[in-house]
Amino acid sequence: MITGEKMSRLRVIGGIAKGKRLKTRNVKHLRPATDFVKEALFNILTNQVPGSLFLDLFAGSGSIGIEALSRGALKACFVERDPLNAELIRENLAITGFTEQAEVYICxxxxxxxxxxxxxxxxxxxxxxxxxxxxxxxxxLDLIWELDLLVPGGLIITRSAKKEEIKVQKNPLRQEKYGDSILMFFC
Incomplete structure (x- = not known):
């Protein structure tokens, strides 16, 4: 068990692992998406998730990628720089039974x-x-596009703070505000 780790109100809200509680850490830089934001995001992505290859960047606890797996993604890759958070992702994958469908990159x-x-x-x-x-x-986003990591018709979704100024090459297809978070969708 990781120091500062705890079971939390963080949970899977849909799909085959619905209701499973995920672990998180009590650290300032870890701010998992609320159930409200997750539910809104996955309501928008309902038709795209099943059978998808999902990438969770700045993955934290892994709750978004795990939610995608629960809702039918074939595989999820997680990129997380903090080794303790990466271990947390692995523990959460074990809790939900998705270890074999996931890759965790600590970098x-x-x-x-x-x-x-x-x-x-x-x-x-x-x-x-x-x-x-x-x-x-x-x-x-620039590096994702440069490396051609998105399939044709795929989506990149960003989460940012409400008043955070973001200047990107492309205009988002869609932008939604949920509490203090803004989700932008790019293709």
Missing amino acids: DIIRGLYLLSQKEYRFDLIFVDPPFRKGLIEPT
Whole structure:
């Protein structure tokens, strides 16, 4: 068990693992999406998730990628720089029974994206949830597009703070506000 780890109100809200409680850590930089944000996100993605290859960047506890697996994604890859968070993701995958459908990469986003590119992965859905107000969304999106990690017709979803200014090459297809979070959808 990881120091500071605890079972929390964080849970899987839909699919075959619905109701399973996930572990989290009591640290300031870990801010899992609320059930409200997760439910809104997966209501939008209902038709795209089943059978998809899902990438969870800045994965934290892994709750978004695990939610995708619960709702029928074939595989999820998680990129997380913090080794304790990566171990937390592995524990949460074990709790939900998705260990065999997942890969966890313990590295920074740039290295992680290059590793995935070298393995010739191309994803149907990519969730980008960096620390708020750190300017990480733009370079992450640029590198995803440069490395051609998204299949034609795939979606990249970003989560940012409500008043965070984001300047990217492409306009989002859709933008939704949920509490303090903004979700933007790019293709």
